[in-house]
Amino acid sequence: MSNRRKIENGALALSIFGAILIVPPLLNVFNVEVLIFGAPLIIIYLFSLWILLIIATFFLSRHLSDSPTLEQNNDSFEADDIEGEN
Amino acid sequence: MLSANFVIFIAVAYIFLLFILAYFSDRSQKMGKKSFLNSPLVYTLSISVYCTSWTFYGAVGSAARNGLEFLAIYLGPTLVFVGWWFILRKLVRVGREQRITSIADLLSSRFGKSNRLGVLVTLIAVIGTTPYIALQLKAITNSIQVISASGNSSAISGFGDGTLALGIAALMALFTIFFGTRNVDANEQHHGVVAAIAFEAIVKLVAFIAVGIFVVFFVGGGVGNIFAKANEAGIDIYRADSFGPRWIAILFLSAAAILCLPRQFQITVVENANEGHLRTAGWAFPAYLFLMSLFTIPIALYGLTALPEGSNPDMFVLTLPLAEGNTLLALFAFIGGFSSATSMIIIATIALSIMISNHIVMPIALRSSENLGTEDGRGVTRLLLTSRRVSIIFVLFLGFLYFWFSGNSDALASMGLIAFAGVAQFLPSMIAALYWREASVNGAIWATFIGFLVWAWTLFLPSFENSSQAVANLISEGPFGLEFLRPQALFGMSNMDPLVHSVFWSVLLNVVTLIVVSLFTKQSSLERIQANMFVDVFSLKKTGQAELVRGSATANDLMFVAQRVLGGKRAYEIFEGFAKQSGVKREELIVTSEFISRLEKELAGTIGAASAHVVLSKVLSGGEVSLEEVMQIADETQQVIEYSQRLEQTTKKLRATAKELKQANESLTQLDKQKDDFLSKVSHEVRTPMTSIRSFSEILLTHDDIGDEQRNKFVSTINQESKRLTNLLDEILDLNALEKGERIWVNRLVNGEEILERTINICSPIAMQKNVLLKRGAKASNDNINAEPDRLAQVYINIITNAIKYNDAKDPIITISSMSKAGFYIVDIADNGSGIAKQDAELIFEKFSRGRRTQGGDDGGLGLGLAISREIIDKMSGSLELIETNNSGACFRVKIPLTKEE
Structure with a gap:
């Protein structure tokens, strides 16, 4: 698997995990009456998760690129990643 | 306190500022300057047109009433932007390649350039957006009332609410017409407008954060303090009931809205100047939303505790600074709210006007005039501009009417999510447009239409419950007394949240219709072409x-x-x-x-x-x-190209196979040659002794007069040569057996040192005979190995005798040292002769090869010794090789793995 593919898959995984982490039942794990720095845990949880998603996207986006790499050309031709030339 | 006149003056001045900003941005763009206007930052900021006054004021109200629910409205878009690489990128690419002008155009273009679909999408967009515009107008008038503290909602220093809203709508129309329809652009981009929107994005963010910092750190005494006080006041700060189906429904709706809202589509796809900008927006837009919502909860909680009961939570952003006597901050907050309302109005109106003029006015004009305004060269351009200007006025007036008639009811407050649910009906067709080749125009039309009907019945209609008795009756009893059709309890699903209920039914029926109808209808050739253009946008070569x-x-x-x-x-x-x-x-x-x-x-x-x-x-x-045929030709060309690409791939595979075959053939040829070499070498080796045996025996046969002494000499030569021949054949058989693994081979636990000592003892007489000094070097500490002792001794003898035989030094010395290292028992046998040339290092292990230095002088060696030795050591899982040393001579190393003592 080429490096580019890995980053692409990482980006997909990030969106999926992000979606799973902000819906019940996982969300309800943090929905308890606990205060952290004076604020309810669930609020701290949601905002920290949010900022982590932003940071992760920031780093992933820098490596997601359109230009096909050399390894990628060796992939089977069913692969849907032969980019158009602009 | 501020006077209403002053506030209105500020608002008008702010719009005037936008005019100037837009004008200069447009001009700098026209002059072709590479300005910051084309930066990803401006693009990201303009996307924040998502945050309208509904979120600016309403988020705090929502937080006060429903706890964390407002966060879902920001988290949905966050997820979409985090995954920008998958949907947004494709959407933007398609938008650029196909010159898409609106979401109606996207769907129409993908589904065979169907105008029916374009009209349907346009109508839904207008119906969904008009109340939303009304909501903005209401937010503006409300905020002016609050900040000027007139208290009396019907009259603000001589203006009625309506007049005020109408005035603002007129100003907005003027701005939009001025900058949104200055010319019919090649790709529908409005740089001046985008610049103004980006500026407004900064204003509203800074205003909201300013209020947040003021509330939390200047009057609230820190975040912890605010939560503690709210808890004391009996407010449930945990809101354990926040996360249920409604939370998920809102996440879904907001994620759909960021893609499908006409204004978001306009900004994200149509106004996108560079696909690379998404790279920045992917994280920067979620960051914007993050900052925008950071202070919402503290403001809401502080407002609930500090302001008198019954205060409108929707206006906390304004009333909190006012209550603390900070009118300047309140005014700033007002401008923030005002800017979030105006930016929404401007972009939504532009997007709708493009849709109306392209999908409703143009088709009618085209149908009615046979020859495209021949009397005037610029007929169509003029028609377009006029229809857009009229559309803008029409849309804003519609928004105003909506506001006017529902002004004092609370039907507007819930309009935000209702509009989201309405445009979410575009989502199934949009996703299918990008990823599902088989989706057909009939599927898309029926799916969108049915989704829209269900939405209108279950969500839009019930929003009039409080203002219309007929609607209220309908909700409680169903149409014509049909209970199972009650808008908020379809088929008896009565215990659901109305929003969740509506989203569930509308989206479900929408998706099912899309799939079923698409599977049962046939695509036209144009549809098929467009489907390929959309779905394969990344892989199609031009x-x-x-x-x-x-x-x-x-x-x-x-x-x-x-x-x-x-x-x-x-x-x-x-x-x-x-x-x-x-x-x-x-x-x-x-x-x-x-x-x-x-x-x-x-x-x-x-x-x-x-x-x-x-x-x-x-x-x-x-x-x-006909054009259909032209497209057909293009499609066939496309198919030919695809076919030839596939052919190319197959050829590539064939080429690879051919290459492998060639390699196999080469190695077979090599093996064949080796076999020939071997045979010729063996024949040669056999021939020499045979010749001498034959000639001596012939002499003995033909000459009777040979003396006894001579005869004995001849016979012993024959005997010697026969021995040599036997040896040779033995060795060949031996090697052959070793290679084929025919001989039973038993390795057992032995002491390597013992065998080595024995070998040295055997060899020392030969060495003495040749005046070679056999020196014993270092000894191994551990020598337990699994080996065949006699065979191992054979290897040592072979190497040592070779060393004795070929040592050409003046004072020949052979050093034999052993050691145990890294799990191996190692024996080095080194001489001080002239060594073996580098190019021969591997060759000497080949059959019948002797070191070059011995060529010419025959000394009885057969050249099989080292080949056999290597074979033997292999059987003991060890290795035999020639290693490089600092000394001149050759050094052979025998390496055998140590066994663990049991």
């Missing part, structure tokens, strides 16, 4: 095919049409550009299918795909070939 369209319109006919729609200058540029590309003069331009499809795209960028298609069809239908 066709360089120049197909001559037989008997169709001439370039002049097309030029005529292009001038009407695009204006003379732009049409001229396109034709000139294409002529240059195909290497002919503009006058000699030949109409190819490629050119027609390119021209159609250019036209689509101005009047939408469906209309462009109709226009060109009209021109081309005069000839023998």
Whole structure:
């Protein structure tokens, strides 16, 4: 698997995990009456998760690129990643 | 306290500022300056048109009433932008390649340039957006009332609410007409407007954060303090009930809205100047939303505890600074709210006006006039601009009417989510447009229509419950007493949240219809072509095919049409550009299918795909070939190209196989040659002794007069040669057996040192005979190995005798040392002779090869010794090799793995 593919898959995984982490039942794990720095845990949880998603996207986006790499050309031709030339 | 007049003056001045900003941005863009206007930052900021006054004021209200629910409205879009690489990127790419002008155009273009679908989407968008615009107007009038503290909602220093809203709507219309329809752009981009929107994005963010910091750190005494006080006041700060189906429904709706809202589509896709900007927006837009919502909860909680009971939570952003006597901050907050309302109004109106003019006005105009306004060269352009201006006024007036009639009811408050649910009906078709090749136009039309009907019945209609008795009756009893059709309890699903209920039914029926109808209907050729263009947007290579369209319109006919729609200058540029590309003069331009499809795209960028298609069809239908056929040709070309690509791939595979076969053949040839070599060497080795045996025996046979002494000598020579022959054959058999693994081989636990000592003892007489000094070097500490002792001794003897035999030094010395290292028992046998040339290092282990230095002088060696030795050591899982040392001579190393003592 080429490096580019890995980053692409990482980006997909990030969106999926992000979606799973902000819906019940996982969300309800943090929905308890606990205060952290004076604020309810669930609020701290949601905002920290949010900022982590932003940071992760920031780093992933820098490596997601359109230009096909050399390894990628060796992939089977069913692969849907032969980019158009602009 | 501020006077209402002053506040209104500030608002008007703010709009005036926007005018100036937009004007100068437009001008700098026209002059072709590479300004910061084209930066990803401006793009990201303009996307924040998502945050309207509904979120600016309403988020705090929502947080006060429903706890964390407001966060879902920001988290949905966050997820979409985090995954920008997958949906947004494709959407933007398709939008650019196909010159998409609106979401209606996107769906219409993908589904065979269907105008019916375009009209349907446009109508839904207008119905969903108008109340939303009304909501903005209401937010503006409300905020002016609050900040000027008139208290009396019916009169603000002589203005009525309505007059005020009308005035603002008129100003907005003026701005939008001025900057949104200055010209019919080649790709519907409005740089001045985008610059103004980006500026407004900064204003609202800074205003909200300023209020947040003021509340939390200046009057609230820190976040912890605010939560503690709220808890004391009996407010449930945990809101354990926040996360249920409603939370998920809102996440889904907001994620859909960021893609499907006409204004978001306009900004994200149509106004996108560079696909790379998404890279920044992917994280920066979520960051914007993050900052925008950071202070919402503290403001809401502090407002609930500090302000008198019954205060409107929607206005906390204004009333909190006012209550603390900070009028300047309140005014700033007002401008923030005002800017979030105006930015939404501006973009939504532009998006709707493009949709109305391209999908409703243009098709009608095209149908009614046979010859595209021949009396005036700029007919279509003028028609477009006029229809857009009228549309803008129409949309804003509609919004105003909505506001006017529902002004004092609370029907508007919930309009935000209702609008989200309405445009979410575009989502299934939009996703199918990008990823599902089989989705057909009938599927999309019916799916959107049914989704829309269900939405209107279950969500939009019930929003009038409080203002209309008829609606209230309908909700409680169902139409004509049919209980199972009650809007908020379809088929008896009565215990659900109305929003969740509506989203569930509308989206479910929408998706099911899309799939079922698509599977049961056939796509036209145009649909199929467009489907491929959309779904394969990343993999399609641009066709360089120049197909001559037989008997169709001439370039002049097309030029005529292009001038009407695009204006003379732009049409001229396109034709000139294409002529240059195909290497002919503009006058000699030949109409190819490629050119027609390119021209159609250019036209689509101005009047939408469906209309462009109709226009060109009209021109081309005069000839023998219809546009459908042209597209057919293009499709066939596409198929041929795909086929040839596949062929190319197959050829590549065949080539690889051929290469492998060639390699196999080469190695077989090599083996064959080795076999021949071996045979010839063996024959040679056998022949020498045979010859001498034969000649001596012949002498003995023919000469009877040989003396006894002579005869004995001859016989012993024959005997010697026979021995040598036997040895040779033995060795060959031995080697052969070793290689084939025929001989039973038993390794057992032995002491390597013992065997080595024995070998040295055997060899020392030979060494003495040749005056060679056998020296014993270091000894191994551990020598437990698994080996065949006699065979191992054979290897040592072979190497040592070789060393004795070939040592050409003056004072020949052979050093034998052993050690145990890294799990191996190692024996080095080194001499001080002239060594073995590097190129021979591997060769000496080959059969019948002797070191070069011995060539010529035959000394009885057969050249099989080292080959056999290597074979033997292999059987003991060890290795035999020639290693490099600092000394001149050769050094052989025998390496055998140590066994663990049990």
